[in-house]
Amino acid sequence: MDFTLKNRYNALKRQIIDDFFSRMNPMQKQAVYAIHGPVLILAGAGSGKTTVIVNRIANMIQFGEAYDSDYMPAQITQEDVDFLEEYARGESWDLERAISLIKNRPVAPWNILAITFTNKAAGELKERLQAMLGEAAQEINASTFHSACVRILRREIENLGYRSSFTIYDTDDSVRVVKAALKAMNIDEKRFSPKAVLGEIGRAKDQLLSSADFASTVGEDFRLQVIAKVYDYYQKQLMSANAVDFDDIIMLTVRLFQKFPEILDKYRSRFRYVMVDEYQDTNYAQFMLVNLLASQHQNICVVGDDDQSIYKFRGADIGNILNFEDQFPGAKVIRLEENYRCTGTILDAANAVIENNTERKGKTLWTKNDTGVKIKVHRAADEGEEARFIADTISENVKQGAKFSDHAVLYRMNAISNTVERGLVKYGIPYRIIGGLRFYERKEIKDMISYLSVLNNPSDTVRLRRIINEPKRGIGDSSVNNVLEIAAGVELPAFEILENAEQYPALSRKATSLMQFAEMLRALMEKVGKISLDQLLDHVLEETGYLSMLQGEGFEGQTRLENIEELKSTMIRYEEENDDPTLAGFLEEISLYTDIDRYDPQADNVVLMTMHSAKGLEFENVILVGLEEGIFPGMQSMYDPTQIEEERRLAYVSLTRAKKRLYVTTAAQRMLFGQTMRNRPSRFLNEIPKELCEMEDTTIARRMSINQRQTPSAAFKSTSKVGIGAAAQPESNFTLKVGDMVSHKVFGQGMVLSITPMGNDHLVEVAFESVGTKKVMAKFARLHKIQ
DNA sequence: GCTGGACATTTTTTT
């Protein structure tokens, strides 16, 4: 009797849970039910990845391990099981009672950590969890890597010698610090570009290398030796400004966990179930972080798609996802290959393109969706005609009943956007650009934020420097340097030196202005916490003289003021949405905010953005612009097979953004960066089977003359044929070595940084004096050794 | 310390 009760109970239980998740396909269900142990979900584009994450969390919280266990609570009665049967038949709607009878060791929401990469993704996740779970969703920790780590650091960073009021530096701030470091260390900016140095430091941090670690790995490489010293200086500067950069946020959290096991334990027992989205884009530091949290309980579920890894240049390590099963032995691997987004045609095209990559886990998406219409490939005479085609297409679609917001225009680089823009303007098509000049990077916004930062953290010398003479107060560089020198000398915050400027003879000439400035800041600091944030902003605007400066600037000042108003509305929104709004909280939120977070799919605009920014988004109609050799794939990646594969993944991501219609354009001639170039259509275009495309070529009339001219594309074609022909021949006199000076027809002179044999040629990385570091094939590029 | 003109720079950038 008891035995049959238990069988019935378990069968009904599974039936009810299956019904609850009836909208999931079998593979998705597997992912939803696998709540313990390591799980790798390989989720193709449009395979309902977020839905799976949401439902998996819902399963954990509502049913716990019920589906996977045969356990029946002792207190379950015949009557209970009868009820379950009724419920399963659809004769009762008392879901709550059903859940309370079925659930087995449900997971507490606060024990779940769900990590995404963008705020937008995190927000979406929270929203959908809220819709499904109500109140309980609030307790789930759904956030980005950075915001999760910042929250931990705010509590624990004092263990590492920072104060918890630390400022988060963005790239612009960091570049300033590097520049100052280079100057202080007497290093020529031309030989060591601040951006490149910062990039190197960032990569070291991605690898969890401290400046000392980094220094010990550089060996004989002079360039890296210098960078190691700059790194050391840079890091000390940040620390004394009580500031961290984006990469520090992850690295310091890992270090904290490694150095203080009791802190790690605390977070391990808090985050007993860890999920990571877009796992293919994690770097080593992020892997380590996840590993530290999950290695003990092993409840780690990562979701990703190796074919959509497009951030290698930022340190993302595709190996994390490729080797997950080695890192977490016994991992359950679930492939989600059914695509719900695209038409069959679009999917076939995307599959055909990505098949050309070799470094893959291998996976083929399929769909039950209709075949749909063919991909329209438009070959335009030039970028103007291309823009016309885009505008034409969109207005035609809108005439047919589509909305502007059903269209996205995607390009490889931001520079392409302005010709498209011009076309749209001409046709009166409303559009919105994502990226490019970012909102938070606009001068007036950065200035306002700098003022607020300094009020919050007076040690922040970088931002203090930014505003001390903005608007003009007659305090120039040399005065500021004097102040900072004194501050460093007597080991007091720069702000205190300012307040007591008259005590220091070196500052006597400017003492009045310095003290006035300090006094003004002091008065503003007094107001922090006493008045609302937007009022504070008004005071800053007014009392710093920034307002009157802008008012004196006419039209442009007006625009800037409007931007500041927009910042103010962001502030007001923040104050409304948070129970305990603080200046520090606001600064933190916006420092981890980006433009894509401002993308509003509700507004009826065509949206323009880079292919990178489009990841994770979908649109009815997508127009891919500029599919030309040299643009996409880009010039820099053309001769490097690894980079070509990354570009191809970007192509795959771009193609799969489209739900219904896909348009692809190439221009026979394009003006870019003030130069006209002629590019062959992209190889990715050729990789799409012809029968999926509908070709439209407005250049045929000119084709002959183009081929007869010595165009770059024609040159490329013939040279590459020569290259193939030469493949059989023995390697010729290759004599370059690292450190050699070489000359290149276009790029000028440079030093060889690295050499990688490749085919019958060598891939050479050269630091050119005029154009920076480039990778070229030695023979193909006709590098000549100098001397 | 400020300003104008020379000069370089322009891949992608979820944080």
Added chain:
DNA sequence: AATGTCCAGC
């Protein structure tokens, strides 16, 4: 082509 950055000269 367009825009930001730097430095020399005032």
